[in-house]
Amino acid sequence: MDFSTALINWYQQNKRDLPWRNTQNAYHIWLSEIILQQTRVAQGMPYYYKFVNRFANINSFAEASEDEILNLWQGLGYYSRGRNMLKTAIAIKNNFGGVFPTAYSDLVSLIGIGEYTAAAISSFATNEVRAVVDGNVYRVLARFYGIDTPINSTNGKKEFQNLANTLIVIQQPALFNQAIMEFGALVCKPKNPTCNLCPLNINCWAYQQNKISQLPVKLKKLKIKERYLYFFVVNNGSHIIMKRRDNTDIWAGLYDFPSIETPTLQTIGEVFASQQFNLWFNANTEISKISGPVKHLLTHQKIYAHFIEVSQFKTNSIKNNNWISVPINQLENFAQPKLIFAYLKNYLNSIKY
Numbered sequence: 001m002d003f004s005t006a007l008i009n010w011y012q013q014n015k016r017d018l019p020w021r022n023t024q025n026a027y028h029i030w031l032s033e034i035i036l037q038q039t040r041v042a043q044g045m046p047y048y049y050k051f052v053n054r055f056a057n058i059n060s061f062a063e064a065s066e067d068e069i070l071n072l073w074q075g076l077g078y079y080s081r082g083r084n085m086l087k088t089a090i091a092i093k094n095n096f097g098g099v100f101p102t103a104y105s106d107l108v109s110l111i112g113i114g115e116y117t118a119a120a121i122s123s124f125a126t127n128e129v130r131a132v133v134d135g136n137v138y139r140v141l142a143r144f145y146g147i148d149t150p151i152n153s154t155n156g157k158k159e160f161q162n163l164a165n166t167l168i169v170i171q172q173p174a175l176f177n178q179a180i181m182e183f184g185a186l187v188c189k190p191k192n193p194t195c196n197l198c199p200l201n202i203n204c205w206a207y208q209q210n211k212i213s214q215l216p217v218k219l220k221k222l223k224i225k226e227r228y229l230y231f232f233v234v235n236n237g238s239h240i241i242m243k244r245r246d247n248t249d250i251w252a253g254l255y256d257f258p259s260i261e262t263p264t265l266q267t268i269g270e271v272f273a274s275q276q277f278n279l280w281f282n283a284n285t286e287i288s289k290i291s292g293p294v295k296h297l298l299t300h301q302k303i304y305a306h307f308i309e310v311s312q313f314k315t316n317s318i319k320n321n322n323w324i325s326v327p328i329n330q331l332e333n334f335a336q337p338k339l340i341f342a343y344l345k346n347y348l349n350s351i352k353y
Contacts (some may be wrong), residue, residue, distance in 0.1 A: 002143065004169050004176055006199050011179035014186065016041070019048065021178065026100040026125040028056050030088075031116050041185075047076055059098045062089035070253055070335035077338060078299075080255060084112030102126045123174045131164035132177045133157075136184025142216035143188060150219045150295075157220050225301045228264065228293075230271050231257040231340075233309045234278070235351065239325040241318060242334060244261030250298060255334040258313070258323060265293070265304065279317060286311040296339045307343055 017023070018041065020032035031051050035044045050072055055061040060286040066086055073082035087109045092100055101107055102125045109116035119130035141160055149156040169176040187194050193212060201207045206215050234241040234257075242255045260276050268290055271277060292306035318325070326334055331344060 003166050003200065003203075005060060007179040007183055008169065008172065008175055010187075010199050011175070011182055013184055015178070016186075018045075020124075024125050026102045026121055027061075029121050029124050030100065030113075030117075031052075033120050034112065035076070037081060037117075038078055038204050039076060040332065041139055046073065046078070047073070057098075058089050058092050058100050061086070062091075062093040062098075066108055066253055067333075067335065071333060074335045074341060075338060079235055079251065079335075079337075081112065083253060087111045088113065094137050094309065102128070104130050106270050114182065127172075127174050129170055129173045130177075131168040131170060131173070132181065134184075136181045137164060138216050139190065140180055140184045141337060143206035143212060144200060144204050146209065146211075146215070147219045148215065151216045152219050155297070156217075157242045222300050226304065227301055228262045228267075228304050229259050230262070230268075230306045230308060231259045231343075232313075233257055233307055233347065234311070234313055235309070235328070236312070236325075240331065241313065241321045241323050242326045243321065250301065251337040253335075254337050254340075255326075256337060256340045257307075258321065268306070268308070271306075280313050281313055281317075282312070294339065294343070303339065305339060305343075307347075 003178065010281040017030075020029055023029070024081045032044075032048055039047075051061075052297050054072065055064065063136070064086065067085060069082045069086050070079060072080060076082075091110055092098065096106070097329050101110075102122055104118045107113050107121055108115060116132055119132045120134075122128035123130050123132065138160055141147060141163055142151065145160065145163065147163075149159050149162060151157070164180075167176070167180075187198055195201050195204070195207050195212060198204065198207070232241075237242075241258060243258055244255050245251045245253065247253065258280065260271055260274060262271065262274075287308060287310055289309040292304065293304040294307070296303040296305060313323075317323075328348065329350075
């Protein structure tokens, strides 16, 4: 039995029953593919249902505000996905008459849809013969065929795509794509793969050579940047001061607290002595609680956050910085980074309002 046939046979007996596998609706497939980028199925499933239930089709999605999309997205991380989804929806409404395209050539022209996602949508929706290559596929192919070309290199991407193109079953492209991705997710896992149960192990190069843990190869990641943020939490009993982040930095379009960033870790006394602090606060401002640092990891950044609960800002600092006073009982309507959302959850449980 050849590689592709063995995968399909395994899949038909072991596949998970997932809602986006029971449809050829390109809109629903698109939702699932974007949501599941960098996200486990168990975590992404509730979000899939939230978006499907809130937006019946791509046109209703296109009519949403960015704030609403980000609020629904809250907790998933990588918020640029949500912003790009809205741009894609608007483009489909304007350029495709509100009909979600299914051809690979049309899909790759849209913001946020790369080669993998376009191949997935086109094959799952219309059985277009396009081989998908995601993290699961890289891993399966690298181990089975013993390929040590780095998967995040230009040559590696070409090599794995070309191999996948030769393996795809022309008569059943969607089935093959689903099978190899599911196999990578359930059997040929990054850690602790179930090689003893693998129907391919007798011909798997990495298994036979005892090099499972060495494949696939990935070029060294970019250096992680460390950042130090001091957030100021002002609660007057019924409102909290928040600010909307601009589009030039992390968490674009989300809401957090006024903050001071320093190039290195500072003592709280040094932060209080800074020019920025004195622009914002009166000399008699009371500090009720300081917590942190809380370490928060992003893809290429490590955030060290302190949360400083204060009594009040200078009135003009709120106006001059376009901060807003948010009613505590309406905070759920303002999409926040996971770091801020987690802090507020604990904070609100500790106060009476």
